[in-house]
Amino acid sequence: MNLDWLDAFLLFGTFQVVMVIGLALLLHLQLGLARIANFGVVGFWAIGAYAFGVLFTKVDWSIGEPWPFLISMLFGTVVAGLAGLLVGWLIADLEIEGVLVGTLGFATVVAILVTTERGLTGGALGMGGLSFPFDIGKTKANELLWFGILFVVVGAIFYYVWRVHRSPYGRLLIAVGDNEPLARSLGKPTFQTKLWLFAIGSAGMGLLGAINGVMVHLLIPEGIGINVTLAAIVGLVLGGTARVWGAVLGVILTVGFFDIVVQSYLPLPRSWYTQAIPVLREMVFGAALIIVLLVRPFGILGDMRRDKLIRSTHRD
Amino acid sequence: MIDVANAPTVTRPQIRIEGAVKSFAGRVVVDIDELVLGDSPIEGLIGPNGAGKTTLMRMIMHSAKLDRGKVTLRRGPEEDVEEVVLSDLPTHRMAGLGVVKSNQVIMDFEKLTIWDSLLLSLAAAKYEHPHRIFSEAPLFEAHAEEAREYLDFFSFADPTGFAQSAGEKKLLDIVRCLLLKPRFLLLDEPTAGLPDELTEKVMEAIRRLASEGTSVVIVEHDLNVIWSISDEVHFMAEGNIILRGPPQTIRENRTVVEKYLGEGHV
């Protein structure tokens, strides 16, 4: 297969966009529906990546591929989900400030552990040896196939979230976020609901982290900074926290615009790439966020429209 | 009209409150030695503002934590009464036990339509698990009829939209409670803010529920409602039930007149 037409940079940029869309969709369930402000996205994402990496590279597997790979992926997902359960249990009944500090603190703890637990994670040097579970020829071909797999995973997440909006579970999440005491008085176990939502969301974030780890081959502490969380949050808020398409649109407009258009196609000086661009990115994101929140407080797509949804789903 | 008092004998659930004390910021608001609710099908609970009526109801729901004391639900047939200590359970367990309370102050889900609210109330836990992403149709199938009955009965203007007026929100709150199929229903000023014809309808629904075996306790300042619907009335003042009896007796009682009704009421 001739893949000369495919720019490696473009492929990588698109991979990032789709991956962040996945994170933003999961965050949408937490923040947009249940109103839990999870600022620790990167923490769960990193736990998934490292748990996958540790099991995959440190264990002397006696069974053949693809089992070690798949088992490690599952392991990363489950460990991230368990971390979500623990963090969820700590923050589920806190006020918004507590949730913010708690989740942010959790991500920081993960970053510190990754740096200090050198034996497991390789510390600052990083953890290598993460390779594709297949080899179909050129690097680019392998990357394209892996991108395809990510696309399917994020597509599945999108479909799940879309269905949740049209299911009693989604209604429950909205009720919990909207008026928790009232939901409780109707017999809804709100604490448990938030806990499981956190666990499921975190597991999904962990899976995306592991998938991303395989794409980049090398896990380093610099890779798990707050910028990952910010990309998901800014994209989601910009597009509209309460809308399914908000995550997609917002992330394309922010991460897509910056990581693909600006970085690949604008003639920026080479020397900018390591120092200036990451800072520029945060600045542009911040500015975009402020402008949108001033002009359209609910994001570009606006607030949830349950009346429309109910009319279309329960047409008599 | 349904003759509630002479309806076929059913074992009604009762709520027993023992040594229950609640204070806010050091001030005792409710202090009840012993009280049993649910002896009669519909019991009125009246008393001046700040007497502690709402707080007492919230203590029963365990949405207000007791300083000390105990609230117990007794239900089941005479020879095999089951007792559940409500004050040991979290609030969200009450609905499952059939203990339900409507709200004095308007409570609503801003983001949910009227239909949403009703379906939320009707949905059992099995429909609401995270993996049940196709359970809206079965839920609708199983319960839409019930919801529609109430929507028609109370003639909501546009049930696919949001509750608009304060009255509509208040009514929606009551309908949500009714859809939970309460066995013990606590109503905190259910008709405040409702137009007369809706007040009548709410009363009719409550009478029907009571005739089917639900115990109802109703707090109201509209005393015409209390005198007409209650089989028994509790008079509460300063955190305590100081009198109970048939509506007529309470109405003419000196203390009640002095503390609450004012002279010239009778």
Ligand SMILES: Nc1ncnc2c1ncn2[C@@H]1O[C@H](COP(=O)(O)OP(=O)(O)OP(=O)(O)O)[C@@H](O)[C@H]1O
């Ligand atoms: N959450 C709270 N914090 C502080 N004080 C409270 C709280 N809830 C109630 N109180 C106080 O407790 C007392 C009893 O209030 P409660 O609402 O139970 O009275 P009520 O009998 O329902 O009155 P009303 O007829 O006006 O509804 C009042 O003095 C009120 O100010």
Ligand SMILES: [Mg+2]
């Ligand atoms: Mg009150």
